[in-house]
Amino acid sequence: MALSLRSNTGSRNGTGCWTCPVxxxxxxxGTEASVAAWLEVLAPRVAVMPGSPPLxxxxxxxxxxxxxxxxxxxxxxxxxEGKERIHGFYLPGDLIGLDALWNARTASTATAVxxxxxxxxxxxxxxxxxxxxxxxxxxxxxxxxxxLAMALALSADLTAEQRLAAFLVQMAARLxxxxxxxxxxxxxxxxxxxxxxxxxxxxxxxxAFEQNGLLRCVDKAVQxxxxxxxxxxxxPGLERRQRAGARSPAVA
Amino acid sequence: MALSLRSNTGSRNGTGCWTCPVxxxxxxxGTEASVAAWLEVLAPRVAVMPGSPPLxxxxxxxxxxxxxxxxxxxxxxxxxEGKERIHGFYLPGDLIGLDALWNARTASTATAVxxxxxxxxxxxxxxxxxxxxxxxxxxxxxxxxxxLAMALALSADLTAEQRLAAFLVQMAARLxxxxxxxxxxxxxxxxxxxxxxxxxxxxxxxxAFEQNGLLRCVDKAVQxxxxxxxxxxxxPGLERRQRAGARSPAVA
DNA sequence: CGTCACTTTGAGGCTAGTCAACGGCGGTGG
DNA sequence: CCACCGCCGTTGACTAGCCTCAAAGTGACG
Numbered sequence: 001m002a003l004s005l006r007s008n009t010g011s012r013n014g015t016g017c018w019t020c021p022v023x024x025x026x027x028x029x030g031t032e033a034s035v036a037a038w039l040e041v042l043a044p045r046v047a048v049m050p051g052s053p054p055l056x057x058x059x060x061x062x063x064x065x066x067x068x069x070x071x072x073x074x075x076x077x078x079x080x081e082g083k084e085r086i087h088g089f090y091l092p093g094d095l096i097g098l099d100a101l102w103n104a105r106t107a108s109t110a111t112a113v114x115x116x117x118x119x120x121x122x123x124x125x126x127x128x129x130x131x132x133x134x135x136x137x138x139x140x141x142x143x144x145x146x147x148l149a150m151a152l153a154l155s156a157d158l159t160a161e162q163r164l165a166a167f168l169v170q171m172a173a174r175l176x177x178x179x180x181x182x183x184x185x186x187x188x189x190x191x192x193x194x195x196x197x198x199x200x201x202x203x204x205x206x207x208a209f210e211q212n213g214l215l216r217c218v219d220k221a222v223q224x225x226x227x228x229x230x231x232x233x234x235x236p237g238l239e240r241r242q243r244a245g246a247r248s249p250a251v252a
Numbered sequence: 253m254a255l256s257l258r259s260n261t262g263s264r265n266g267t268g269c270w271t272c273p274v275x276x277x278x279x280x281x282g283t284e285a286s287v288a289a290w291l292e293v294l295a296p297r298v299a300v301m302p303g304s305p306p307l308x309x310x311x312x313x314x315x316x317x318x319x320x321x322x323x324x325x326x327x328x329x330x331x332x333e334g335k336e337r338i339h340g341f342y343l344p345g346d347l348i349g350l351d352a353l354w355n356a357r358t359a360s361t362a363t364a365v366x367x368x369x370x371x372x373x374x375x376x377x378x379x380x381x382x383x384x385x386x387x388x389x390x391x392x393x394x395x396x397x398x399x400l401a402m403a404l405a406l407s408a409d410l411t412a413e414q415r416l417a418a419f420l421v422q423m424a425a426r427l428x429x430x431x432x433x434x435x436x437x438x439x440x441x442x443x444x445x446x447x448x449x450x451x452x453x454x455x456x457x458x459x460a461f462e463q464n465g466l467l468r469c470v471d472k473a474v475q476x477x478x479x480x481x482x483x484x485x486x487x488p489g490l491e492r493r494q495r496a497g498a499r500s501p502a503v504a
Numbered sequence: 505c506g507t508c509a510c511t512t513t514g515a516g517g518c519t520a521g522t523c524a525a526c527g528g529c530g531g532t533g534g
Numbered sequence: 535c536c537a538c539c540g541c542c543g544t545t546g547a548c549t550a551g552c553c554t555c556a557a558a559g560t561g562a563c564g
Binding site: 505506507508509510511512513514515516517518519520521522523524525526527528529530531532533534 | 535536537538539540541542543544545546547548549550551552553554555556557558559560561562563564
């Protein structure tokens with residue numbers, strides 16, 4: 001933030017990190033030394049569009065990981081019945097490909113949800129940088145364990161209602177919603193593929209939430225009206241039996 | 253394996269890794285230098301019994317991670333309705349506490365499933381060792397991403413049948429079953445808490461598998477009779493619709 | 505203006521959870 | 535020794551939540 005511009009802005013690798021709008025980008029955090037180390041390994045940003053070839057495919061040897069500059073991307077696999085199962089959505093500042101960093105083989109395919117830009121981080125350069133600047137491996141480990149926590153959260157046996165409520169609360173935070181207003185980058189189908197719900201269930205729940213005054217939404221634009229109740233719904237405080245007994249469709 | 257005994261066997265830390273029966277233990281793999289580094293950070297083994305105080309509790313500051321020598325341990329949280337949700341089972345060679353290594357705070361509680369022994373690895377000593385011997389961080393990262401993969405697998409929306417089949421195949425491998433015979437360390441309730449299934453469902457599925465000639469089991473002792481079909485069941489090749497249409501309870 | 509992707513709504517069925525009851529087993533104590 | 539208790543495992547009946555199938559409405563785009 002308080003860092004002054006430097007002469008290497010837009011240097012040979014052309015990342016221009018010092019003018020990058022992504023404040024949560026890894027290159028903007030940590031000590032000066034680690035920032036410099038990041039700058040060394042970052043390759044220029046590239047644009048990725050929905051429908052364009054994936055950053056990497058499942059089972060491929062991982063050449064690079066990616067730091068999201070703008071837009072939204074997803075990693076996914078083809079599960080049962082050829083259905084898409086989304087492992088994660090990636091917003092500006094997030095690192096894509098961490099789970100494969102030490103495996104060499106990727107478990108999922110990475111594609112854009114909307115028009116996006118990413119910075120390329122060649123694995124070889126990154127690994128050699130890790131030896132010189134331990135802070136880098138710390139940041140990587142942080143993001144890795146964050147993703148582990150999210151995966152575990154997803155595996156909890158929550159109701160469809162709890163899943164979607166938690167998802168919306170999380171997305172509002174990650175998208176830095178103002179006054180509860182934000183725009184989901186992904187389709188209902190994508191939301192379902194991520195939360196392991198049918199597209200129709202997601203749609204019905206949006207309707208139920210709206211009817212109960214929790215939020216308003218027009219297509220992908222969402223406004224959270226009652227963040228408190230929505231958060232309460234997300235947490236498994238009211239468990240299954242209670243909710244079932246309450247006989248209240250979707251919301252108390 | 254081919255390593256000869258050394259004079260530091262049973263040295264001040266008393267781990268006696270060179271005579272340790274756990275061949276998959278981290279201290280037995282890798283270069284000699286990394287092995288030596290591991291030996292430095294390992295504290296003597298300790299015994300843990302079911303019912304004895306946990307290695308650590310959820311939310312605590314992580315003092316040490318643990319390397320399993322023998323027995324079986326589990327990490328778990330109390331989810332909705334006060335029900336136990338098991339994050340993972342740990343068998344000889346596994347490291348416990350990795351997910352909290354970089355967070356400082358543990359997400360789960362670690363207790364013994366059966367009488368077990370673990371080696372203590374103080375976090376401070378481990379972290380300082382990481383700087384000196386990068387290979388250590390590599391092994392840690394490997395196990396971390398392995399756990400990430402397992403968490404993702406668990407979050408897949410598989411049927412109860414697929415979950416249990418996959419679990420049994422995996423346990424047979426991890427327990428190094430001979431002729432498909434092995435003994436599950438944990439109760440049906442624990443299996444359910446791990447797979448996110450009701451205890452009764454687990455029990456019913458064991459019965460169904462047995463009726464279909466996939467396995468035989470008496471209490472916790474299991475013999476897999478048809479590993480091929482069991483593995484096929486575990487994979488989401490036959491998807492929901494087909495299975496439902498087939499009208500075959502549990503197995504075709 | 506037709507196509508296509510996305511979304512919404514309705515009807516019905518299946519999976520697995522809940523509730524309940526019972527048998528077996530090991531430990532404990534009278 | 536046996537009665538008692540708690541934990542584990544099993545089985546049956548019922549139910550609810552969510553998926554599947556089907557159809558129709560909307561907007562973007564060529």
